[in-house]
Amino acid sequence: MNSTLLPEFLNDLPACAAQCFETAMNASSCATTDRWCICTGHSILETALGCYSLSCTPKQNLFSTNYTRAACGIHEESKASLTPALAGSLGMLALIMTCLRMAQRTMMKRSFGWDDGLILMAMACAAILNIMAFPSKCISLLEQAITNKPVQKHGLGTNIWTIPFEDITTQLKLLLIAEIFYMPAEALTQLSFLAFYLRIFPPGNFRYIVYTLAGISICFGISNTLIMIFQCLPVSYFWNSWSGEATGHCIDINTYSWYRAAMQIAMDLSIIALPIYPLSKLALSRRKKTLVLLMFCTGFLITVVSCLRLQSLIRFSKSANISMDNNPAIYWSMVECDVAIVCACMPCLPALLKPLLPACFGSRYYASSDNERTPPVKLERIRRKDEFSVLSTAVSEDALMASRG
Known part of the structure; x- marks a missing residue:
């Protein structure tokens, strides 16, 4: 965007956006040939882009915003991945x-x-x-x-x-x-x-x-x-x-x-x-x-x-x-x-890790005290009918019933 391209740039913008950009330029101290000042001195861009959203339709605003930022070579952030x-x-x-x-x-x-x-x-x-x-x-x-x-x-x-x-x-x-x-x-x-x-x-x-x-x-x-x-x-x-x-x-x-x-x-x-x-x-x-x-x-x-x-x-x-x-x-x-x-x-x-880590996921059933240990026959029934083990220990439906003791 320079003195020769600025008129062309404004002509490519919708009328509402061109008027916004010209107003922002007139209110600034940047020369029309100073691309660096126009594009990096945030006052012009911020004023122009804010005016786009107020003066233009949504589609005109999006087109003008993209065109202006591209003309200034602004890198667009992307988090698409x-x-x-x-x-x-x-x-x-x-x-x-x-x-x-x-x-x-x-x-x-x-x-x-x-x-x-x-x-x-x-x-x-x-x-x-x-x-x-x-x-x-x-x-x-x-x-x-x-x-x-x-x-x-x-x-x-x-x-x-x-x-x-x-x-x-x-x-x-x-x-x-x-x-x-x-x-x-x-x-x-x-x-x-x-x-x-x-x-x-x-x-x-x-x-x-x-x-x-x-x-x-x-x-x-x-x-x-x-x-x-x-x-x-x-x-x-x-x-x-x-x-x-x-x-x-x-x-x-x-x-x-x-x-x-x-x-x-x-x-x-x-x-x-x-x-x-x-x-x-x-x-x-x-x-x-x-x-x-x-x-x-x-x-x-x-x-x-x-x-x-x-x-x-x-x-x-x-x-x-x-x-x-x-x-x-x-x-x-x-x-x-x-x-x-x-x-x-x-x-x-x-239950799936038990064969790999038997020390962590053993199969012993514990009672709440030495006097309330589950009988061996009931332990065998629990082992066979273990519906859904949480740690392949006592947390099955039958085991929970037994553990209530």
């Missing part, structure tokens, strides 16, 4: 853990339960959520392979003014799909935890609490899914509203995010903390009891991720650069679902 990397790594870990859980059931000839079916459904929803990170990335790589041109910026995590208009719409569609499948994935994982509790803990008041939480989780999951689908009316307004050319309205997503996050964190903490007291009463050695409690407490990671996801959603709801700021909303949703599935599948690991 972060979401696919997280989706690939954590998504694969969740899938491996789910497969190990199913393998443990099959190899050890243990019956499948509701908790297994629910975690499979949660994994299916999470898989769709993870796949949302890849379509635009794959398109870019395919274009590069065919045309031998630089990869086009189709992916999430790039500044909104650098991508084609149609890709903005596509990204918002992907975001909506991801959020819709996030809701049932989350609820199904919670229900899998609760069904697992019903499997391993004996009847009593504890079960009534589990059933109550399950009912709340079902209602919460269904209502959240419906709210996500119909947060804008018409539904298409969610992905068309950015252009300013569509008509419709949306709920206050900021307020809803706070409400949903508060309920979600309360549910997560309730479900994770629920088994701590009965587990502390198990007739296990102190070392094994500590390991069991630590394994269940890893579920608190889910709550931490939920808080991080809330922060990203609030930032996205206030953002004008939605292509960049919806990236954290996508990847924290994926991370939360994947981490929850991994935590739900952790109890299968000790």
Whole structure:
């Protein structure tokens, strides 16, 4: 951008943007031939770009912003590779853990339960959520392979003014799909935890609490899914509203995010903390009891991720650069679902690791005192009918009944 190119530059801008840039130039002390002053003396660019957003339509604003920044040679930040990397790594870990859980059931000839079916459904929803990170990335790589041109910026995590208009719409569609499948994935994982509790803990008041939480989780999951689908009316307004050319309205997503996050964190903490007291009463050695409690407490990671996801959603709801700021909303949703599935599948690991680490995952059953040791006949029955071992020790349905002594 120099004295000969400046008129051409202004002619290429929409009239609203050209007027904004000329006004910013007139208010500055930079010469029209001083490219360095114009582009690095932030007052001109900040004034012009701010004026674009106020004086131009959304599409004119994006075009003018991209054209101005490109003329100044400003490097554009990109985090397009972060979401696919997280989706690939954590998504694969969740899938491996789910497969190990199913393998443990099959190899050890243990019956499948509701908790297994629910975690499979949660994994299916999470898989769709993870796949949302890849379509635009794959398109870019395919274009590069065919045309031998630089990869086009189709992916999430790039500044909104650098991508084609149609890709903005596509990204918002992907975001909506991801959020819709996030809701049932989350609820199904919670229900899998609760069904697992019903499997391993004996009847009593504890079960009534589990059933109550399950009912709340079902209602919460269904209502959240419906709210996500119909947060804008018409539904298409969610992905068309950015252009300013569509008509419709949306709920206050900021307020809803706070409400949903508060309920979600309360549910997560309730479900994770629920088994701590009965587990502390198990007739296990102190070392094994500590390991069991630590394994269940890893579920608190889910709550931490939920808080991080809330922060990203609030930032996205206030953002004008939605292509960049919806990236954290996508990847924290994926991370939360994947981490929850991994935590739900952790109890299968000790049974599979027992042959490799017999010292850590031995098969002795402990009683709460020397006078209350489980009879050998009952030990044998427990060993044969061990429904679902947490540490391949005493945490099966029959073993828990025996350990209550």
